[in-house]
Every structure is written in C-alpha cells, then in structure tokens.
Amino acid sequence: MKHIFDSHRPDTRYFNSNNNASRYSIASDRPKSYWMRSLLLLLITSFLIQAVPLSAQSFTPIKSSILQGKVTDSEGTPLAGVHISTAPVHSDAYSDYNGRFRLTINGFTKHLLLVTPGFQPECVTIKKAKFPLIIQLQKAPKRARDSGNNLFAQLEKIPGISVMSGNQANFPAGQIMIRGVSGQNVAALRAKMPSVYFTPRNNTESYAHIKENGFKAAAISPLSTFSIDVDKASYSNVRRFINEGHLPPANAVRIEELINYFDYHYKQPTGKDPVNIQTELGTAPWNPRHYLLHIGLQAKKVGTDELPPSNLVFLIDVSGSMAAANKLPLLITSFKMLTDQLREQDYVSIVTYAGNAENVLAPTSGADKKTIKKALDQLSAYGSTNGAGGLEKAYAMAEQHYRKEGNNRIILASDGDFNVGASSLEDLEKLIASKRKSGIFLSVLGFGMGNLKDDKMETLADKGNGNYAYIDNSSEARRVLLKEFGGTLFTVAKDVKVQVEFNPAVVQAYRLVGYENRALNDADFNQDTVDAGEMGSGSKVTALYEIIPQGLKDHFSPNVDTLRYVFDRLSKKEAFRGELARIKIRYKRPDGKKSNPISQIVADKRLPGMKTSVDFQLAAAAAGWGMLLKNSQYVQDMTYSKVAELIKKTLESDRSGQVGGFLNLVETSEALAGNEIENTGNLPCSPILIHPRRVPGPAPRPIPRPGPIPQRDTVSTFRILPVSRSVPLAKALQGKMTCVSPIKNK
Structure with a gap:
C-alpha cells in the first residue's frame, strides 16, 4: 500500500547495505524519526476525536x-x-x-x-x-510624595508648578504631567532637575464663547423660544478632560448636552404627532426658594424594519494628524460598529481627504459588510488636510446615488483640524445649508485631542441638519452608533422649535438652563423658513427652566419698571391662576415643508423634593454639575456633594451604567477643583511632559521645538492627583497589573 507520507521515503542513494552503522535500518525502508512522527500524529488525532463531538466541528461562539x-x-x-x-x-x-x-x-x-x-x-x-x-x-494610602524626597516633591517646591499625574516610582507611562507652566518656570525646572527632558505640547483646541442665559422678567418678556438640541458631544469631551486629570475650559461645557446625555423614561407618543411632551415641576436643588421646570420631549420609536433605506457617505479625515490611536484606529472601529447595523437595502460609500480627496468605496450594500470593512481597514493617515475638497466630493457622491424616499446623509469623521482650504467657513456653511434643503443631511463625529475644533464641527452639524458627537473611546462609539443608531441617523421630526409662555401672575422671572447657542427670536417660532434641530427615531430632548415665583424678593430678579402700555390679558386672573406656563412646539415631517403645532399647559403644582421623579433628579444633577464646571454665577448653593447625592438617588434604576459613570466623573471633578484650564478662545499650552532620563548624566540640551514655549498670562498651581482618579485606569491595568489577591467574601 502506498503510504500517506511518501514524501518521507528515504532516498536509496543514501543506503549502504555493507555498513551496519548506516543511518537507516536495513530491516525497514522507513527512518525512526518517521515512525515517531506518525505515532505522535495518531495520538493527537485520537485525542481530538474524543474531545470534539462531530456536531461541534464548526466554530461556535462561547456562551455568555x-x-x-x-x-x-x-x-x-x-x-x-x-x-x-x-x-x-x-x-x-x-x-x-x-x-x-x-x-x-x-x-x-x-x-x-x-x-x-x-x-x-x-x-x-x-x-x-x-x-x-x-x-x-x-x-x-497616602502617596509617597509626602516624604519630600522624590521627583514629585521636588517639582512642587518650584513656585507656580505642580504635578498632575504620573508615577514617581517607575514611570510606567514614561512621563509625568504638570500644569501651571510659564517660560520662567521651565527654566527653573531645567536648573532644578537636569536628569529629565522637558517637552511642551501645544494645544490648538477651540470652543465658541458662551454667554450664560440670565433671568428674564415674565411681565416684560413672557416668551422663551429656542431650537431643540440632541447633540451630546460636550459630555464625552468633558469626560475626556477629566480622565486626563484636569477640568475642562468653561466654554467646552454646554449644559444642555450634559443634561441630554442620559436616557430618560419618557412616554412614547400615542397620537398622530411623532413627538410627545412631558413636564414636571419641582424645587431647584441649588435654591429651595426657586422652582425648577423639567420639560421632556420624546420622539416616536420606529422599528428597524420600518426605517427607510439609507444612502450613507462616510467622509473620513486621513490626514497625518489622524495617526494617533484615539483617532483613525478608533474611527475605523467605530465605523465597523455602524456597518454591523446596516441592512441589505442600506448603501455605504467612502470618501477620504488628506492633501486630496478620493473616492475609496463605491456605493456598497449593507449586506456586503466584508467589503465595507476591508475598505476601512486599508485606510492610513498621511499628508495635509483638505476638508473642503472632501466635503464637496462627498456631496457629489451622495447626490449621484440619492434615494428619494430614503435617508441621505454624510457622516464626517475628523480630529477637528478641519482645514477649509480655498473655501472659507462661511462658503462651506452655505454649501451645507443648500444641500440640506435638497434632503442630504450632515452629521459630524469628533475624535482625538489637542486640535479639536469643537466650534466649527458643531456649526457644520447644525447647518447640515445633523448631530454632533465626540467619540473619546469605543464605549462611546458603541453608544452613539449602536444603541442610539435610529435616533442618530433617522429623522422623524425636523425643524423642531420650542416656545414657552410664562404666566406673569405666577412667575416673577425665569431662566433657561443652557441652550445659549440655540436661542431663537420669538417671531421665528411661526416662521417655517427658520431652521431648527431634528429629532431621530426614539430620541429624547430635555430642557430645564429655573423659576422665581411671584412675590419672592430675590437679587436675581431683573430690576425693571412696570410697563404702562400693555394689553391686559390677565383681567381674568382667576382663569389663569392655576397655570404656570403654556408649552408650544412646532415640527415638520421629514419630507414636509409646513410645520405642525402641539401645545400643553403646565399647572402651578410643585412637587416636594422627595417626590420628584428619577428623571427630574438626574437632569437637575447634570445641570448643577455643568454650572459648577462653568463657575456659573447662578450656581448658588450647589456643591459637588449635593450633585453626588442627587445621582445616588437615581442609581438604583440605572441599568446601563451611565449613571454610575456620571457619579465617578462628579467625584473626580471635585478632586480636580482648581485645575481648570484657562478659558480663552484657543487653549493655552497643554501640560508639559517630563520624561525621565534612563541613564544619569549631565544636563541635556533642550529638545528642539518649533517655537518658544507659549507664555501664560497667569501662573496657577495644582495639586497632585492619584492615578486612580482616572476612570481609564482599568484599561491601563490590563497587562500591567498582576492579579494576586482572591475575591474577598463575607
């Protein structure tokens, strides 16, 4: 019989029958090593046959x-x-x-x-x-830095400098981060510590200036009008700052986006309208004499099978600045998550831009996920940034494959360094607005840090009838692109506006918390040509009003004279005495041009603090946290401890882990108080990185840098923070921490 291992037959040219010491035995035409290999193969095969049943010969996922x-x-x-x-x-x-x-x-x-x-x-x-x-x-335990003999303590002896993060023992991250640095301080550092390098990192992030809403007298200005906002980028961006070890600049904090980050328990619409209004009146936790009006809007949840087909264009920034792990690699992972949600009737195109814009993938069905993911895997970061060219090519692609009854949308993903090239930002805004009217919407995803142009990215998304999200980790990508897939990409109501009319007989003054960049003129409410925000399938919008009741002496009340010439609608005072306000909203159908009104009366019935809902307490906690981060003049008696107490009351109903993460951020924020980044248009120099020299030696020359270290107007000091203050430590521990302690049990 021909043996299956004929390739191992010995070559007869090597046999010598007269030599008993031959390499091969005379009694067999097979070498000993051959039989040993054959025996080993038989043993392995026998083991596998016994260990793996026939029914399990295909790969199956491990059960969770x-x-x-x-x-x-x-x-x-x-x-x-x-x-x-x-x-x-x-x-x-x-x-x-x-x-x-x-x-x-x-x-x-x-x-x-x-x-x-x-x-x-x-x-x-x-x-x-x-x-x-x-x-x-x-x-x-107390940190070893208290001894005063290590690098941490030496750094803090220099006026105007303090350590933010790092490890004084073995520098596992290869660096220590400090803040409060000016040119003079750096010179002092070099003189004090010749054994370390000093590498400044420039930070070009920019945020739009926000002037916080103040109180308005209901007798003079009873109407409050604004566009809804479903963006949540500010929350994840603030989280990124805190996890880095410092509080965010005030302008990076948009309180309405902190409030809207959470999943509230609003009732689904049951009538013909795709939006439902829900209200609750309670006490403001930062001032027990003030009221807090909670307004919730819930969009109709549409099943995945009922959603219209999509024509999506992924517009991806592949310029050189996208090479960092939290930029292009995270972006690719995020878009793969979105690809997994696509159906056969959904089509995806990919356009990239660096020095030039390129069409990387022609429209491909969501059923062919392998091809889409392969195109994503082949992307790499290089070159400069021509965002204008990419945007124009993406719109051309979207128009070429336009779905009349479908969802036509461009998803721009960038690190924020959006170079508009030959076109100005105003020209791009006009382009985006014109394409919006044709039914092609634009959503924006921000990635990375150091050069995030938050103000520009939010503006582009607003002009494009889309949402703006900041992706700081894969969990946020999963939340935005998987859990909130329909609400992010499929519009059920567009140009949604809110107008609240307060009753001057009950309300002395009011203040809208947040939504500063969403304010509209009162006359815009009934103008269908005025653009406003969109609500996606199952999405929610929450707004809070702080109210000073009539008859209360309060220094926040506007000091204005009573009007002499006013049409007195309050002659029927008894008829309106039980009404606090009337809420009106206007919306358009996704393909409509005429708006539809909805209204609801808010009764003057305030619930005591202990009886307010979990949603009310969570929204109030988010608003209070935002005011603390912004150093708001309206923070009044709010403290981080009070915010934490409000959050703890809602933890029992938390099923997603969002609230637990929120509590962690609040507690870390309290520890970071005093480490605020200065509030300027462009952020000052980022923390200086101090790299330990591995081999002791004479003081090295400074590492060459593009320019002088930016000077700070003021010198601030900050205290050292334990590494455990940062939530991402868990990920850092993987592979670095040895599990030696068993689980403790009672």
Whole structure:
C-alpha cells in the first residue's frame, strides 16, 4: 500500500547495505524519526476525536453569562459608582446605590478590575470566586510624595508648578504631567532637575464663547423660544478632560448636552404627532426658594424594519494628524460598529481627504459588510488636510446615488483640524445649508485631542441638519452608533422649535438652563423658513427652566419698571391662576415643508423634593454639575456633594451604567477643583511632559521645538492627583497589573 507520507521515503542513494552503522535500518525502508512522527500524529488525532463531538466541528461562539456581585469598603458599607471591567476587555459596569453590579462574562474572561476614586484598584481572579460575590476595596494610602524626597516633591517646591499625574516610582507611562507652566518656570525646572527632558505640547483646541442665559422678567418678556438640541458631544469631551486629570475650559461645557446625555423614561407618543411632551415641576436643588421646570420631549420609536433605506457617505479625515490611536484606529472601529447595523437595502460609500480627496468605496450594500470593512481597514493617515475638497466630493457622491424616499446623509469623521482650504467657513456653511434643503443631511463625529475644533464641527452639524458627537473611546462609539443608531441617523421630526409662555401672575422671572447657542427670536417660532434641530427615531430632548415665583424678593430678579402700555390679558386672573406656563412646539415631517403645532399647559403644582421623579433628579444633577464646571454665577448653593447625592438617588434604576459613570466623573471633578484650564478662545499650552532620563548624566540640551514655549498670562498651581482618579485606569491595568489577591467574601 502506498503510504500517506511518501514524501518521507528515504532516498536509496543514501543506503549502504555493507555498513551496519548506516543511518537507516536495513530491516525497514522507513527512518525512526518517521515512525515517531506518525505515532505522535495518531495520538493527537485520537485525542481530538474524543474531545470534539462531530456536531461541534464548526466554530461556535462561547456562551455568555451574567455575573452579579456587590462592592463595599473594608467596613462593609456599599460603594456606589465603582467602575468594574473584565479582562480581557469584554464588558464593563458601575455599581449602583447599594453597591451591586451585574455584567456579562464569557469563557475568555479571566479577571475583574475595580477602580473608584479614593480606593486602591482591585484586581480579582474569577476562578477563585465564591458566591455570593462580595468584593471589599481598601482605602488608598497616602502617596509617597509626602516624604519630600522624590521627583514629585521636588517639582512642587518650584513656585507656580505642580504635578498632575504620573508615577514617581517607575514611570510606567514614561512621563509625568504638570500644569501651571510659564517660560520662567521651565527654566527653573531645567536648573532644578537636569536628569529629565522637558517637552511642551501645544494645544490648538477651540470652543465658541458662551454667554450664560440670565433671568428674564415674565411681565416684560413672557416668551422663551429656542431650537431643540440632541447633540451630546460636550459630555464625552468633558469626560475626556477629566480622565486626563484636569477640568475642562468653561466654554467646552454646554449644559444642555450634559443634561441630554442620559436616557430618560419618557412616554412614547400615542397620537398622530411623532413627538410627545412631558413636564414636571419641582424645587431647584441649588435654591429651595426657586422652582425648577423639567420639560421632556420624546420622539416616536420606529422599528428597524420600518426605517427607510439609507444612502450613507462616510467622509473620513486621513490626514497625518489622524495617526494617533484615539483617532483613525478608533474611527475605523467605530465605523465597523455602524456597518454591523446596516441592512441589505442600506448603501455605504467612502470618501477620504488628506492633501486630496478620493473616492475609496463605491456605493456598497449593507449586506456586503466584508467589503465595507476591508475598505476601512486599508485606510492610513498621511499628508495635509483638505476638508473642503472632501466635503464637496462627498456631496457629489451622495447626490449621484440619492434615494428619494430614503435617508441621505454624510457622516464626517475628523480630529477637528478641519482645514477649509480655498473655501472659507462661511462658503462651506452655505454649501451645507443648500444641500440640506435638497434632503442630504450632515452629521459630524469628533475624535482625538489637542486640535479639536469643537466650534466649527458643531456649526457644520447644525447647518447640515445633523448631530454632533465626540467619540473619546469605543464605549462611546458603541453608544452613539449602536444603541442610539435610529435616533442618530433617522429623522422623524425636523425643524423642531420650542416656545414657552410664562404666566406673569405666577412667575416673577425665569431662566433657561443652557441652550445659549440655540436661542431663537420669538417671531421665528411661526416662521417655517427658520431652521431648527431634528429629532431621530426614539430620541429624547430635555430642557430645564429655573423659576422665581411671584412675590419672592430675590437679587436675581431683573430690576425693571412696570410697563404702562400693555394689553391686559390677565383681567381674568382667576382663569389663569392655576397655570404656570403654556408649552408650544412646532415640527415638520421629514419630507414636509409646513410645520405642525402641539401645545400643553403646565399647572402651578410643585412637587416636594422627595417626590420628584428619577428623571427630574438626574437632569437637575447634570445641570448643577455643568454650572459648577462653568463657575456659573447662578450656581448658588450647589456643591459637588449635593450633585453626588442627587445621582445616588437615581442609581438604583440605572441599568446601563451611565449613571454610575456620571457619579465617578462628579467625584473626580471635585478632586480636580482648581485645575481648570484657562478659558480663552484657543487653549493655552497643554501640560508639559517630563520624561525621565534612563541613564544619569549631565544636563541635556533642550529638545528642539518649533517655537518658544507659549507664555501664560497667569501662573496657577495644582495639586497632585492619584492615578486612580482616572476612570481609564482599568484599561491601563490590563497587562500591567498582576492579579494576586482572591475575591474577598463575607
């Protein structure tokens, strides 16, 4: 019989029958090594046949299961807002008000990583777990920097300089970050510490100036009109600042976007209108003498099968500045997530721009996900930035494959360094507005840091009837492009405007919290030619009004004279005495040109603080946090502790982990107070990076840099922050932290 391993037959030219010491045996035509390999192959085959049943010869995913547990401190007190993640990364969650958590694990999950401010990070091994699962965290000890003999302490001895983050022991990140640096301070640093390099990082991020809304007298200006806003970019951008170890500039904080980040429990519309109005009146947590009016709008949720077909154009910035891991690689991952949501009737094109704009992928069906993902994987960062050329080519592609009854949309993804090239920003805005009228909308996704042009990106999205989101990590990408897929891309109501008419007999003064850049003239409400915001399938919009009731003496009340000539509609005072306000909204159908009105009366019935809903408390907490971050003059008695208490009341109903993450950010914000970035049009120089020299030696010459270190108008000092203050520490620990401590159980 011909053996299957004929390739191993010995060549007879190498046999010598007269030599008993021949390499091969005379009794066989096979070498010994051949038989050893054959025997080993038989043993392996036998093992595999027994281990793998015939029914499982195809690859099947490992089944997932739910792991539940509880987190406490060393004394058994439940800890809320603890970030729990699995390693390898699969899922994450936050503990609720009772310290409980639940997350998904599978066969690959080895460890749990637990991080929260003020406590030591804990790494536990799942195989050693005993149930019920109770994990105790130990309070973080005082930092070694207190001894005054290490690099941290030496840095803080220099006036005007303080360490922000890093590790004084072994520099695992290769750097220490400091702030409060001027040219004079850098010279002092070099003289003090010749064993380190000093590398400044320029920061060219820009944000639109926001003048906070003030109180208006209801007797003089009873109408308040604004366009709705479903953008949430500010929340994730603020989170990025805090996770880096410093508070955001005031202009980066748009309070309405902090409020709208969360998933509130509004009722679905039941009538012919695609939008439902919901209101609640309670007490302002920052001033118990003031009212707080909560207004919620809920758009109709449309099933995926009922959504119109899409003609999407991915417009991707592949310029050289996109090379960082949190830019183009994260962008590609995000668009792959979106690709997984596409149906057969949806089509995707890809246009890229660097020095030139290119068509990378012709319209491809969502059923051919492999081709779309392959085109994304081939992208690389290089060259300069010609955003104008890319935008024009993307619109040409969208027009060429326009779907009359479909969703035609360009999704621009960039790090924000949007070079408009030969065209001015005004010309681009006109182009986007004209294409909007033809039914092609523009949404914008921001990535990265250091050169984010937040003001420009938000403006482009507003002009294009789209949304603006900032993607700071893969979890945010999953939330924007998977969980809120319909609300992000499929419009059910466009040009949605809100107008609130306050009753002067009940309301002395009022203030809209946020929405400063969405304000409209009162006459714009009934003008159908005036552009406003869009609501997608299942999306929500929340607005808060702070109200000073009639008869209350308050220094915030506008000091204006009573009007002599006014049409007195309040002659029927008793008829309106029970009404606080009337809310009106106008919207258009996605393909409509005429607006439709909806209105609702708000009764003058204030709920006591303990009886307000979870939605009311969560929105109030987000507003209070935003005012603290902005150093608002209207913050009054609000503190970070009060914000945290409001959040903890809502943790029990949190199923997504959003609220737990929010609590973590608030507690970290409190620790960072005093580290604010100066509020200028363009941010000042970013923190200087101090790189330790591996080999001691004489003082090195400064690393060449493009220009002098930017001078700061004022010198601020900041205190050292524990590394555990930053939420992303859990990801940093993966691969760096050895799990040696078993899960602690009671």
